[in-house]
Amino acid sequence: MDAQMIQRFCEECGFELTASAQFCENCGTEVVDSIESAVTGKASGFISKTGFLNGVQCQKLFWYYYHGRPHFPKANAATQFRFNQGNVIGELAKQLFPDGMEVPNQNPRDLEAAAQSTLEVLASRKPLFEASVLHQGAYGRIDVLNPVGDGQWDIYEVKSSTSGKDVHLHDVAFQKHVAEAFGLNIRDCFLIHVSSRYNMGAQVDPGQLLAIAPLTGRIEHLSGWVTETIAHLKPILAQESAPEVPIGRHCNVPYKCDLKGHCWASLPENNVFTLYRGGNLAWELFERGITDIAKIDCLDRLTWRQRIQYDTVKSGQPHIDRKKLGLFMSKLQYPLYHLDFETFGPAMPLYEGVRPYQQVPFQFSLHRVDKAGADPIHSEYLAEDTSDPRRKFMEQLVANLGQHGSIVTYNAAFEKARLKECCEAMPEYADWYEALRPRIVDLLVPFRAFSYYHPTQKGSASIKAVLPALTGAGYEELQIQDGVSAGAEFYRVYFEEASDEERQQVREQLLAYCSMDTLAMHWIYESLRKIV
Numbered sequence: 271m272d273a274q275m276i277q278r279f280c281e282e283c284g285f286e287l288t289a290s291a292q293f294c295e296n297c298g299t300e301v302v303d304s305i306e307s308a309v310t311g312k313a314s315g316f317i318s319k320t321g322f323l324n325g326v327q328c329q330k331l332f333w334y335y336y337h338g339r340p341h342f343p344k345a346n347a348a349t350q351f352r353f354n355q356g357n358v359i360g361e362l363a364k365q366l367f368p369d370g371m372e373v374p375n376q377n378p379r380d381l382e383a384a385a386q387s388t389l390e391v392l393a394s395r396k397p398l399f400e401a402s403v404l405h406q407g408a409y410g411r412i413d414v415l416n417p418v419g420d421g422q423w424d425i426y427e428v429k430s431s432t433s434g435k436d437v438h439l440h441d442v443a444f445q446k447h448v449a450e451a452f453g454l455n456i457r458d459c460f461l462i463h464v465s466s467r468y469n470m471g472a473q474v475d476p477g478q479l480l481a482i483a484p485l486t487g488r489i490e491h492l493s494g495w496v497t498e499t500i501a502h503l504k505p506i507l508a509q510e511s512a513p514e515v516p517i518g519r520h521c522n523v524p525y526k527c528d529l530k531g532h533c534w535a536s537l538p539e540n541n542v543f544t545l546y547r548g549g550n551l552a553w554e555l556f557e558r559g560i561t562d563i564a565k566i567d568c569l570d571r572l573t574w575r576q577r578i579q580y581d582t583v584k585s586g587q588p589h590i591d592r593k594k595l596g597l598f599m600s601k602l603q604y605p606l607y608h609l610d611f612e613t614f615g616p617a618m619p620l621y622e623g624v625r626p627y628q629q630v631p632f633q634f635s636l637h638r639v640d641k642a643g644a645d646p647i648h649s650e651y652l653a654e655d656t657s658d659p660r661r662k663f664m665e666q667l668v669a670n671l672g673q674h675g676s677i678v679t680y681n682a683a684f685e686k687a688r689l690k691e692c693c694e695a696m697p698e699y700a701d702w703y704e705a706l707r708p709r710i711v712d713l714l715v716p717f718r719a720f721s722y723y724h725p726t727q728k729g730s731a732s733i734k735a736v737l738p739a740l741t742g743a744g745y746e747e748l749q750i751q752d753g754v755s756a757g758a759e760f761y762r763v764y765f766e767e768a769s770d771e772e773r774q775q776v777r778e779q780l781l782a783y784c785s786m787d788t789l790a791m792h793w794i795y796e797s798l799r800k801i802v
Contacts, residue, residue: 315380316409322444325503330515331529334505342528351758357618359430363462365476372396381409405451409502412445422457430617432466434483437524442485443492458486464626470619538562540583544728546575575720582725594721596802602711605675608637608791611685612784614757621658623695631688632659632760635784636670637792646792656764660692664699680733680789682712713791736789740797750783
């Protein structure tokens with residue numbers, strides 16, 4: 271077969287690879303599949319840690335992970351940011367083991383060669399990074415394998431989360447099982463994760479930023495379960511087609527499944543899972559064979575918001591409470607300042623006084639409307655380099671927000687929290703913010719209260735759902751379409767490698783996205799004004 275016709279996909283992010291790629295161009299992960307696997311569509315024969323965890327969640331997901339990667343969504347900016355932050359924390363964790371060494375691996379696609387490389391350096395009795403272990407069809411790559419005692423080793427699994435999760439226990443239990451089957455004498459297992467209590471000083475202190483949690487006692491009872499699970503998954507790996515697994519609660523536990531869009535595609539547009547805070551009721555309805563909101567037969571169990579949603583789906587018409595909308599609108603005073611922030615929050619803080627994942631504002635958009643019916647006047651700020659953007663952000667915000675008039679936001683709690691944090695870092699702005707705070711109005715309120723609800727919102731009161739329902743406009747034409755991706759792209763082009771041309775392109779996309787958010791608020795407000 272022509273090598274250029276071979277379809278290969280990254281094990282971690284699903285990105286389509288060239289036939290000869292040894293590293294994923296999208297997320298940087300080493301490519302561990304074989305050309306033979308890509309040609310035949312068969313798995314390499316080894317169950318990896320990620321494959322194992324997928325199998326624990328769903329057997330269908332497990333099969334598709336090895337045989338049907340084209341069905342997985344490609345990594346977007348937000349997903350890529352999460353991957354990269356994991357790599358940042360992984361590199362930082364190595365500093366906790368100053369005598370450590372990377373396990374040599376000349377051919378990362380050859381798992382047996384990778385394991386042999388690990389065997390060859392075990393005698394050094396140094397902390398080993400990315401040690402490969404395999405046994406009877408199971409393969410693991412250990413973040414840190416640390417020598418202890420007389421021929422013993424400790425396993426350290428590194429995660430960029432701020433706490434341990436149950437899925438991490440399964441993760442480490444799998445690693446321990448394969449390592450011991452490989453012939454290693456494992457004493458203890460630990461989880462290295464980000465400490466939410468860390469507050470950035472003049473420079474990063476890995477010993478303070480990273481916390482170490484013992485796991486040995488919590489995973490000892492999982493040994494037999496891991497063995498049984500691997501044995502159960504092996505024949506599934508060899509199947510010609512995916513096992514039939516119905517939709518279930520497992521689709522969202524422990525994570526939202528990458529195949530959800532594929533498996534749930536047959537559900538009706540207004541399915542019971544779009545029911546506002548449907549929770550257990552949605553699953554009960556589904557398990558009884560009721561998938562369409564319009565066919566719900568237990569109306570007495572619906573909350574008043576859910577009943578509004580049901581009625582609008584049945585009628586195809588929006589629900590409008592003009593009295594409540596009018597009361598909300600009467601509280602707004604011109605000039606109106608439609609305001610929106612964009613933020614980024616990496617795992618490893620970049621600025622003094624900042625905590626891990628703390629959202630640092632780097633951009634705002636402001637559309638001012640001086641009187642009813644007037645065209646909005648736009649002003650904006652976007653940080654231009656890697657320095658702490660908060661002071662310039664606040665200076666520009668103060669200059670653009672007048673002394674009077676309502677400041678309109680969407681989900682005001684977010685902007686208030688960011689302003690409060692900025693004032694903690696720069697106390698000279700505290701009085702200004704206290705005077706400003708009573709002027710802040712949350713445009714989300716009437717939609718969260720279902721004072722207006724359209725069936726196309728599908729149970730959501732987000733601005734992305736409300737804007738098209740009210741105006742027909744949307745974000746589809748924008749390159750950046752959500753705040754998480756905005757922060758991820760800003761971080762990427764300023765703190766990772768990017769050309770000047772690419773950086774300028776992303777800046778234009780960021781300005782367009784943030785401007786759209788505040789313009790959307792203006793359009794939504796004008797639509798409400800016409801309704802009431």
